[in-house]
Amino acid sequence: MKVSIIGLGYVGITTAAGLSEIGHEVIGYDIDKDRVKLLQDGKSPIYEPGLDELLRKNISEKRLTFTTSPEKAITHGDIIFICTGTPSREDGSADLTQVEGAAKTVARYINGFKLIVEKSTVPVKTAQWIERTMKLYLKKHIDFEVASNPEFLKEGDAINDFLKPDRIVIGVNSKRAEKMLRRLYKPIRSPIVVTDINTAEIIKHASNAFLAMKISFINMISDLCEATGADIELVAKAMGMDKRIGKQFLRAGVGYGGSCFPKDVKALYWVGKQYGLNFELLKNVHEINESRIDVLMKHLKNALWNLKDKSIAIWGLSFKPNTDDIREAPSIKVIKRILREGGRVTLYDPKAMENMRKIFPEGEAVKYAKDKYEAVKDAEALVILTEWDEFKDADLDKVKNAMLTPIIVDGRNIYRPRKVKRLGFEYYPMGRPS
Numbered sequence: 001m002k003v004s005i006i007g008l009g010y011v012g013i014t015t016a017a018g019l020s021e022i023g024h025e026v027i028g029y030d031i032d033k034d035r036v037k038l039l040q041d042g043k044s045p046i047y048e049p050g051l052d053e054l055l056r057k058n059i060s061e062k063r064l065t066f067t068t069s070p071e072k073a074i075t076h077g078d079i080i081f082i083c084t085g086t087p088s089r090e091d092g093s094a095d096l097t098q099v100e101g102a103a104k105t106v107a108r109y110i111n112g113f114k115l116i117v118e119k120s121t122v123p124v125k126t127a128q129w130i131e132r133t134m135k136l137y138l139k140k141h142i143d144f145e146v147a148s149n150p151e152f153l154k155e156g157d158a159i160n161d162f163l164k165p166d167r168i169v170i171g172v173n174s175k176r177a178e179k180m181l182r183r184l185y186k187p188i189r190s191p192i193v194v195t196d197i198n199t200a201e202i203i204k205h206a207s208n209a210f211l212a213m214k215i216s217f218i219n220m221i222s223d224l225c226e227a228t229g230a231d232i233e234l235v236a237k238a239m240g241m242d243k244r245i246g247k248q249f250l251r252a253g254v255g256y257g258g259s260c261f262p263k264d265v266k267a268l269y270w271v272g273k274q275y276g277l278n279f280e281l282l283k284n285v286h287e288i289n290e291s292r293i294d295v296l297m298k299h300l301k302n303a304l305w306n307l308k309d310k311s312i313a314i315w316g317l318s319f320k321p322n323t324d325d326i327r328e329a330p331s332i333k334v335i336k337r338i339l340r341e342g343g344r345v346t347l348y349d350p351k352a353m354e355n356m357r358k359i360f361p362e363g364e365a366v367k368y369a370k371d372k373y374e375a376v377k378d379a380e381a382l383v384i385l386t387e388w389d390e391f392k393d394a395d396l397d398k399v400k401n402a403m404l405t406p407i408i409v410d411g412r413n414i415y416r417p418r419k420v421k422r423l424g425f426e427y428y429p430m431g432r433p434s
């Protein structure tokens, strides 16, 4: 089938690569010309394991192209996916101007029937706004339909999630739209849930808010463990063994970040408010998450007393492992707090340093290390903020010898407390006896 993708971020690029991989003719379009140029050369502007290979393969097999021409993009596809961003406004509600922009582009260049599919995460009833925008800006009578097909991929494992999802959700208004989307996804052998459009939109928001709630819940219990000398890792392990609860997303730590959970929790809170519903639960989820930084900073100060002129190594800048994405990453808040108190940081991350340099350029108080061992040289504390495998496997003897004072503040609980203490470290995990 012929497919167009509007918006080439994490979701758009993965969707373009994934749909071409299963045999469709895909064209990707973005207003960011540099991004398109990179993609035309087969290079991904984001780090995602396996993505470069998939792009190159499908470009060379001529199923995948990228363009800066909106006309070329819109006229190509029978199905047009909107994959633009839906960031938070200052008040927490979803900013849908990119989605509106995409709809206007479709209205301007539409040349025949199109199924316009929102893949971006949007508040319920956004499809109605897309439809209204189309009608307002259409210059001639051309038939179109809007559908919802939310994306559930997780960064770091996006390709696998796209090609082997737990389920595919399709929100449609007609059999025609359902048939088109079923045909599109036929090569993917995952269950398909067909719903009306409002339901599909809510499924995505509710899924993300629920996962964020699980993380904040375990972090709330982590605070109780810390106050009473209990161990959150054992609490979470035993809780997770109950199949009704499940062990995933029960990791206590420095909290969730990224471009989805923080904004989607806030946006769904706003949706509830709009309908006069009590969604205060989500406000608490957000507030507990914000307070993780305070907990980590408390540990750091318990260890170092004052931060002024202290040298602190930070391992992990991306909001989670296997991605270079630093949007809403806890590291940004932690670095800001350390710098505000007069401390100096040496930063290391396997993939996210280039992005972080744009926020914290190298200078007197901010240094970037070429590897994890260089980062800890002469450091007075090591703060771990992302659970990359290479940190779990680090040679801790080497780390200890390089540091000025052997202190680890672990925001992700990646080590066994007894082991690190035996090696001679002072160890400050989250929600565990230290």
Ligand SMILES: NC(=O)c1ccc[n+]([C@@H]2O[C@H](COP(=O)([O-])OP(=O)(O)OC[C@H]3O[C@@H](n4cnc5c(N)ncnc54)[C@H](O)[C@@H]3O)[C@@H](O)[C@H]2O)c1
Residues within 6 Å of the ligand: 006, 007, 008, 009, 010, 011, 012, 029, 030, 031, 032, 035, 083, 084, 085, 086, 098, 099, 101, 102, 105, 119, 120, 121, 122, 151, 152, 153, 154, 155, 259, 260
């Ligand atoms: N990142 C994830 O892990 C993830 C997972 C599932 C769902 N989502 C949702 O998918 C959506 C996209 O997320 P993302 O992380 O890929 O966003 P992103 O910000 O990385 O990418 C959005 C892209 O859209 C482009 N764009 C904006 N307006 C445009 C327009 N009018 N025409 C063409 N291009 C335009 C931007 O230049 C940018 O490249 C969001 O709603 C997000 O919540 C994201």
